[in-house]
Amino acid sequence: MDEQAASTDNNDSGRILDGLLEILEDMIKDWDTGFSGRIGPATSLMNNLTFESIDIVMLIVAIEERFGRKGLPFEQLLMLDGHYVDDLKVSQIVQFLERELRSGTTA
Amino acid sequence: MSRTLLLGLDGATFTVLDALMEQGLMPTLRRLCEAGVRAGLQSTVTPLTPLAWTSLLTGRSPGHHGIFDFVRVEQLAYHPHFRLATSSDIRCPTIYSLIGERGLRSLSLNFPVMFPPQPINGFMIPGFVPHRHLKRAMHPRSLYDRLSAIPEVSLKELPVDFEDERRSVQVLAPERHEEWIRFHIRRERQWSNVLHHLMTTEPWDLASVVFDGVDKLQHACWRFIDDGLFATFGASPWARSVRELCLDYFRQLDELIARAVELAGPETRVFLASDHGFGPSDEIFYVNTWLAQQGHLAWKDDAPVAPEGYINTEGMKAAAFLFDWSRTRAYTLTPGSNGIYLRTGGAAGRAQLARQIVVRRVMTREEAFPGPHSHLAADLTLVLRDFGFVSVTRSEAIVRTRRDVAGVHNPRGIFIAAGPGIRRGETVNDLSILDVTPALMHSLGEPVPQEFDGRLPVEIFEPAHAVRPAAAVPARRIHAPDEVPAEAAAMAAEGEATVMQRLRALGYLE
Ligand SMILES: [Zn+2]
Numbered sequence: 001m002d003e004q005a006a007s008t009d010n011n012d013s014g015r016i017l018d019g020l021l022e023i024l025e026d027m028i029k030d031w032d033t034g035f036s037g038r039i040g041p042a043t044s045l046m047n048n049l050t051f052e053s054i055d056i057v058m059l060i061v062a063i064e065e066r067f068g069r070k071g072l073p074f075e076q077l078l079m080l081d082g083h084y085v086d087d088l089k090v091s092q093i094v095q096f097l098e099r100e101l102r103s104g105t106t107a
Numbered sequence: 108m109s110r111t112l113l114l115g116l117d118g119a120t121f122t123v124l125d126a127l128m129e130q131g132l133m134p135t136l137r138r139l140c141e142a143g144v145r146a147g148l149q150s151t152v153t154p155l156t157p158l159a160w161t162s163l164l165t166g167r168s169p170g171h172h173g174i175f176d177f178v179r180v181e182q183l184a185y186h187p188h189f190r191l192a193t194s195s196d197i198r199c200p201t202i203y204s205l206i207g208e209r210g211l212r213s214l215s216l217n218f219p220v221m222f223p224p225q226p227i228n229g230f231m232i233p234g235f236v237p238h239r240h241l242k243r244a245m246h247p248r249s250l251y252d253r254l255s256a257i258p259e260v261s262l263k264e265l266p267v268d269f270e271d272e273r274r275s276v277q278v279l280a281p282e283r284h285e286e287w288i289r290f291h292i293r294r295e296r297q298w299s300n301v302l303h304h305l306m307t308t309e310p311w312d313l314a315s316v317v318f319d320g321v322d323k324l325q326h327a328c329w330r331f332i333d334d335g336l337f338a339t340f341g342a343s344p345w346a347r348s349v350r351e352l353c354l355d356y357f358r359q360l361d362e363l364i365a366r367a368v369e370l371a372g373p374e375t376r377v378f379l380a381s382d383h384g385f386g387p388s389d390e391i392f393y394v395n396t397w398l399a400q401q402g403h404l405a406w407k408d409d410a411p412v413a414p415e416g417y418i419n420t421e422g423m424k425a426a427a428f429l430f431d432w433s434r435t436r437a438y439t440l441t442p443g444s445n446g447i448y449l450r451t452g453g454a455a456g457r458a459q460l461a462r463q464i465v466v467r468r469v470m471t472r473e474e475a476f477p478g479p480h481s482h483l484a485a486d487l488t489l490v491l492r493d494f495g496f497v498s499v500t501r502s503e504a505i506v507r508t509r510r511d512v513a514g515v516h517n518p519r520g521i522f523i524a525a526g527p528g529i530r531r532g533e534t535v536n537d538l539s540i541l542d543v544t545p546a547l548m549h550s551l552g553e554p555v556p557q558e559f560d561g562r563l564p565v566e567i568f569e570p571a572h573a574v575r576p577a578a579a580v581p582a583r584r585i586h587a588p589d590e591v592p593a594e595a596a597a598m599a600a601e602g603e604a605t606v607m608q609r610l611r612a613l614g615y616l617e
Contacts, residue, residue, distance in 0.1 A: 031239055058240045061193055065223055070196075071181035075188055 016067075016097045017041065020090060023062045024049070041091035051088075063097070072100045109527055110375040111550045113315035114364060115163075115218070117156060118322030119521045120384035121147065123357075126334055132358050135365040136523070139377065140532075143525025144567040147384075147537035152475045153488055154383030154516040155443050157192060157219045159540055160317065163380060164218060165199040166544030166559035170478025173198040174220055175485065176444040177235075187448060189440065194221050194233070198480055199558075202313070202544055203227040206553055211312035214305045217265075217298055218317055230305055234317060238266050259300045264293055267323070279327040281345065287327060288352040291320030292359050299363040306370050312551055314371065317382075318360060325385045328353050329514025333387060336512055376527060376550045380543050381520030388495040388515040391418050392466065393502035394439045394447065395430075400505065403460070405434035410501045416510035418442070418498040429501065439485075442496040446485020457486045467492050494518060528569050535566045 024039050028049050035048045045051040051059070056078070064070045077096040078085055128137040151159045151169055161174045169175055173196055178189040197220060203213040207228030214230050215221065221233035224246035231246040241262060242251040254260045279287060295318050302316050330336045331350040341350060368377050393413070398404040410429035430438055437449050437460060449456050454473070461469040468490035472481045475488040489497060495515030522538050524546065541561025548555050548563075555563050 026243065027240070030242060054237050055239065057191055058237065061191055061223065062243075064190070065193075065195065071179070071188075071190060073188060074190070 013094055013098050016101070017090070017094050019066050020063070020093055020097070023059070023066055024090070027055075027059065027062065039090065041089065041094065043090045045088045045090070047087055056088075063093075067097065067101060069101060072097075109550055109552070110311070110371065111313050111547055112367060112371045112375050112377045113313065113547060114367060114377070114379045115160065115315065115317035115319075116321050116360075116379060116381050116521065117160075117317055117319035118325055118383060118385045118516065119379075119381040120325075120386065120517060120519065121145075121521055122384070122386065123325070123332055124521065127354070127357050132354055133361040135361045135368065136379075139364075139368070139379065139523050139525045142531055143377070143523060143529045144531075144533045144535055146522045146535045146564075146567075148380055148520040148522040148543070149537050149539045150381075150383035150516075150518045150520055151540060152470065152490075153443075153445055154494065154518045154520075156319075156322070156382055159382035160218050161197055161220050162560075163382065163540050163543050164201045164203070165197065166202070166541060166548075166556065166561060167199045168476065168478060168541060168560045169484065170476035170481040171199055171558075171560065173480035173483055175446070175476065175483060176441055177219075178441060179483070180440060180448065180485070182448075187438075187440065192220055194223055194225055196220070201225070201227075202547055203229065203231070205548070205556065206313060206551055209553060211551060211553070212310055214302065214309070214311050214314040214316075216302055216305075216316040217319065218315070229311060229313075230309060232265070232301065234319065236266055238263050241266060254301060254304065257300070257304055260304065261297055264290075264297045265301070267294070284328065284349045285352060288324060288349070288356055291323055292356050295320050295356075295360055295363055299366060302367060303370060306367075313547065314367075316367070318363070320356060321360070321381075322385070324353055324356055325514040327514075329385070329387060330512050332514070336387065374527060376529060377523075377525050378543065378547060378550070379521065379523040380540070381522075382540070384517035384520040385514050386494060386517035387512050388493040389509050389512045390493065391416075391498050391502075391507050391509055392489075392491055392495075393500060393505055393507070394445075394489065394497040395499050396502045397505045398437050398439070398447070399501075403435070403437035405431040406501050407431050413498065413500040413502045413507075415503075415507060418500065418509075437486075439497060439499050442499055444485055445489045445491070445497050447487040447489065449486045461487055466490065467494075524567050528571070529567055530569055533567075535564070538564050 021039055031050065033048070033050045039049070043049065045056070060074050064072060077088070077092060124133065124136060127133045128140070151162050153175070155176065157177050158169045158174050161172050162168060165172045174192055177192060179192045179196055180187055180189045203215055204225065204227060207213065210228070212229040213227055215227065216232050217234040219234045221231060222236050222244050224231045224233055224244055226246055230250055232241070232250070233244050236244040242248060245251050251262070254262055298316055298318065302314065305311070306314055325332060328349060330340065331346065332353050337350055341347060371377065395404055399406055407429055436451060437447055439447050447460070449460065452459070454471070457471040461471055466489050470488045470490070472484040472486055472488070476484045491497065493515060494517045519537070520540070522543065539561050541559070542564045543561070545555040545559055545561055545563040546567065
């Protein structure tokens, strides 16, 4: 019940974006990224924030903890036409979460 | 009650340690055995790091605590996929929270599945966390900056590099052995330095750490460590130098054990335990190849075939990427769990397939992992002849001889206890890993929760210390079984491979 309530609350994209930015800012705080701007929807995880595959795994954990939902089908986000995406933007994750968190609440 | 020190030696076996003690390379371990009690320690049904340490920390079997692998397999309607198992997947309280609620303080270093860190009464640094995420992984977070300021601590050396780890579990190139062993010697010293710092600056009742280089070295270097095996091939100077380094690892590990025991002082009870043991393996069972031959699984046409003698193909895609899901009814995703999942068939299907499999033992999930969360486990769990792990790769034969004899996990690990109220110089019958938690609770002067699955091993204690009725402590954090999202979005069958591809970096996925 609590988990569903949490995801309902987080369902609008503004809240999802805020939550994701908070996770990312916290995560990369001490990394040597050379990225000086503010993280926003257009920020690229791999190109701007130096994400590697293990960092994606850890990000997924953080997202699932934050939004109170586990087992989200992240491969839908990370695969394109049978190939791994070599880049991922913040806005793509937000769109994915919007869709997935919403579908979860009606399940 | 006594302060209690738990030193975890990941994958330790008396097969190796007894030889080292006899050769005088591990004098502290020998002294602890002579001054205390020793026993073989039977691991969880699958002798795999995440389940076994979680059992030791919760006193519960996997069917109750809900951890079955490094990853959690999610059975979505359209395909299986998996993600990292985390601390919030553990469905029972750990000993840290049980005693924390009673006001006792813990130090917990390098235990798996503890990420994200739980707000225990004390300090925690989970294991298996990459360096860039270490700060977020510490409880409390301020511990990171505090440790950064200590000259003897190099936080960069605490974690393993996951890509290195993956390679070492498979085949370690000859020229990389020395660097790999030296890295683990330095790494154990780092954990020891952190332990030392916290034990000397913080109040604690239970101090615990896992030294996991034992497991890492035995995986990559078993044939150099095992006396008999080494005698059969170890003539070259290179082989002798690798063996020397391995022995040096254990010699230095013994020093770190001595350092912790000394620091803890004579009033502290010391427990050494492994999560599982280790032993040799010279064969490979290609489980998915067998399932394919039986008509339960179909490979995609382009699925690569393992070179003879190898558990894997170099640069291979994750197993699920290689299956034709439209014609696959049973499959194994990860080697560590030795688990076969059925897509249909339920209990009857499990029982039917179990009868066909030619290995030491096949257990349905009801047998292997009884408990409220057994539905999260693989349908069938295999126990192989050599207790090793299956290969999930495509192969031309079902069973092959390995190129080199490898070290693989074994259910029989180690248990040693010493200190006030512990019997001296005794060897007792094998204990279960589930008996360690009651022993720790008892040592800390706490009642043993009734729902624990093990028993208090009274035989390790002097009679006056042994008997205390267990009081009921209610279980907490018991969640309803997860609901499986009902959506059935159509998607490319390749999809499930992606997260696995990412998770392969974790080292235990083929
Ligand atoms: Zn282990």
